[in-house]
Amino acid sequence: MGIFWVGIAIFGLLSRLRYRDAEPERKEWAVRILTCMVMMCSAAFGQALRFEAADVQASAKTQHPGIKMTVLAPNVYQVKTATMVDLIAAAYGVEADKVVGGPNWLEMDRFDVVAKAPAGSSQQSLITTPQALRTMLQALLAERFGLAVHPDSRPMAAYVLSVGNAKPKLKEPDGAGPPGCQRQPGERAEIRCHGLTMEAFVEQLHGMAGDYLQNPVVDGTKLAGEWDFSLQWTPRGGLTAAGGDGITIFDAVEKQLGLKLEAKQAPAQVLVVDRVNRQPTANPAEAASLPRPSAPAFEVATIKPTDPQFGGATVQTPANGQIRIQGLTMSYLIQTMWFLMPEQIVGAPKWFDTDRWDITAKVATAAGGTPQMDMDSLIAMMKALLEDRFKLKTHMEERVAQAYTLTAVKAKLQRADASERSGCKEGPGNDGKDLRVTNPARSRLVTCRNMTTAEFAEMLPGIANALNQLNGVIRSAVMDATGLEGRYDFTLNWSQPDALRNRGPEAEPNGAITIEEAIASQLGLKLEITRRPTQVLVIDHVEEKPVEN
Secondary structure, three states: OOHHHHHHHHHHHHHHEEEEEOOHHHHHHHHHHHHHHHHHHHHHHHHHHOEEEEEEEEEOOOOOOEEEEEEOOOEEEEEEEEEEHHHHHHHOOOOOOEEOOOHHHOOOEEEEEEEEEEOOOOHHHHHOOOOHHHHHHHHHHHHHOOOOEEEEEEEEEEEEEEEOOOOOOOOOOOOOOOOOOEOOOOOOEEEEEEEOOOHHHHHHHHHHHHOOEEEEEEEOOOOOOEHHHHHHHHOHHHHHHHHHHHOOOHHHHHHHHHHEEEEEEEEEEEEEEEEOOOOOOOOHHHHHHHOOOOOOEEEEEEEOOOOOOOOOOOOEOOOOOOEEEEEEEHHHHHHOOOOOOOOEOOOOHHHHHHHHHEEEEOEEEEOOOOOOOOHHHHHHHHHHHHHHHHHOEEEEEEEEEEEEEEEEOOOOEEEEOOOOEEEEEOOOOOOOOHHHHHOOOOOOEEEEEEEHHHHHHHHHHHOOOOOOOOOOOOOOOEOOOOOOOEEEEEEEEEHHHHHOOOOOOOOOOOOOOOOHHHHHHOOOOEEEEEEEEEEEEEEEEEEOOOOOO
16 A cells, blocks of 8 residues: 555544544644655655656547546556546545645646556566556656645535434344345335444445435434444436435435435545646657557448338447447438537538438457447547448538527626636535425536636536437537626536426426526526537538448
8 A cells, every 4th residue: 555545544544533523733733744744655655656658638629528548558558638636536546526726727627648657577566556556647747747735624515414303213233144235126226224333324325325415425423333224215317207206315314214414514635736737748758659549440330221110219329339329310420420510511412311320330449458438439430430431521611600609698697716616517516505306307407616608618518418428418619709707606407308308388397497598597698509600511522322331
């Protein structure tokens, strides 16, 4: 175990030994000792183990953000589209929301890293361990970005479990069986726990009810000993269908256990960013010899006309490395893969909108044995397949066409708290208020802090399409035409397409709203399709029939 993480373990032990209740002088003394340990020991360990070579680049723009990690060759690792927060969290083995402080760009700028670990029989067992890789990444961030961090304890958004007004509905353990919780089969989420302490329960609850509990869960019950109990609730995604029979995790804890689970601020162990440079130092000469990721490609693919008897259109991307498409037109495929609206495709023949195709393809396996299934790679493979089989040739140019534009009507944006870093995340803000619980039909909730409207417009397609990336709600770049200056804090709560399909004229109102309606009512802005100069895809050549499989 790395010496740095021995320090982190000590930090956690101090917390568990009622560190939070210690006198301020004792807290300061403990933190100073730990900080010195971390700085001296991590430096000593880090100097002994570094990547042989590393290439660091700014990431290309993507509509599908999110850190992606692959193995390119033995001892060669690739990280794509990672924010600095992602990189720090990976390097120090902490959750991303526990990385605090630092400049605004930490969650906005993205980087690609290709790095080679040292080889050698004497170190082979060490360099392949997760701890060794974290140590090398720590050294890389310090050398190339000037990163400096230190551990601390700070109040953060959390869910606190406490005793309610009534006596807790917990039983003394009967002594049968090992301690722990077992999930039970059924539509509802149900667990039966035996011989469990409250401290152990809150540690497990975050994982068992993560759809409700994005923030950590803290034990505030002060209940000692071990307990037997059962808990049953409705997953958040099933609340709409359950109607009056649904029960949230919060109501279940209160009614079934006699406890309270509330959103509050609570002390948490964090990693504070003291300094970091936005631009990395230049890549060293040895980085040029690193293996480069090959262009992603399908191992095998078949394309055939859709059976006329099949009236639907489906896209399936199962986890076994295969993609299956049925009943899609070329127009739809190009809109999806090139992220365009219909009018942004120029020069397409008529059959683009009439002929339908079935595509079955198997994804090539990467060096580490995992199919390359990240969305950017999948889209690149689909583009290459269409270009190869249909002899498709295109180019991009700017023309006037339909595209999304964000304007201001009567803005309802709150001026930002300048102490917060810029960024947007799925889920509630620091107040823990989850609007998805009170109105389940509006199942998307995004909290943005310290954002300009230009930054929000740029991120909006990725935010809107996050849960349905191959069938996007917004399918073009969004231009900011609000004219608003400054930075703002806001939340946005809207519905997924499945909830919107159930709100037709004859359906009972379910509270579902589109993202456009949410932006108008909650932010006082307007997201609309306008005709404006934008990038279009010009079809230079395409064959009506694909090359034989």
